[in-house]
Amino acid sequence: MPSDATRDLSTVIGANLPYLRRYARALTGSQSTGDAFAAATLEAILEDTSIFEGIDNAKVGLFHAFHLVWASAGAPLGDPDNRMSEKAQNYMANLTPNTREALLLHAIEGFTHDEIGAIMQVEADEATDLVEIAQREMSNAVAGKVMIIEDEAIIAMDISAIVKEMGHEITGIARTRTEAGALAARERPDLVLADIQLADNSSGVDAVNDILKQFDDMPVIFITAFPERLLTGQMNEPAFLITKPYHEDQVRSAVSQAMFFSSTETLTA
Known part of the structure; x- marks a missing residue:
């Protein structure tokens, strides 16, 4: 990758790293685990920037790179921080696969369904379905x-x-x-x-x-x-x-x- 392009990519990654860390934390349930996968994502990008080929939006590419790293590790959660976190992880084990990721990408990070599809490597229609399923399942949380x-x-x-x-x-x-x-x-x-x-x-x-x-x-x-x-x-x-x-x-x-x-x-x- 030309040096100018590399500098541009570094700028985009630097600007969006706090939000990737926010997403990783919410996804894994642990700040330390989320940060570890965010760091592993940066290392993977340094090793091979071709992951961004065919993706026009560098922020989408960054989150896609994270998903590749996280999925390759078996999509693990972090160690529960407390009693509530442990209960939550047990609950999440029963959620429809990939729905929570899609919901976080859409509702918290503001990605469109097309962008979620590019990040998770699914069709936009499937990304839409995943978000809707997650919204239904999450709405069953106990009122408080x-x-x-x-x-x-x-x-x-x-x-x-x-x-x-x-x-x-x-x-x-x-x-x-x-x-x-x-x-x-x-x-x-x-x-x-x-x-x-x-x-x-x-x-x-x-x-x-x-x-x-x-x-x-x-x-x-x-x-x-x-x-x-x-x-x-x-x-x-x-x-x-x-x-x-x-x-x-x-x-x-x-x-x-x-x-x-x-x-x-x-x-x-």
């Missing part, structure tokens, strides 16, 4: 109580409406770190959805850490316009991270999965 930490009223109301429509109960909406801690103490949620930048300039990450000190094994979904603040590779990262502006399908997918598949390591602000 959801707490929202969000300082923008319109966004908070929209998220609340989506979650309620899924059959979950909203325990309340907090706009600051202090409000979040008090709300969680009044009524323990089963799931927290949190922004990272709050009304009084307090940190949603700090608010989540406060809550996790009170309760063990609680799934958290971060919804933020600043994903790079959490996808640094230098700290424990959230298993579920949605980028603003979000789509309803992203929220639905993350909530359904987080109810039975999550990692709740305390984050560093």
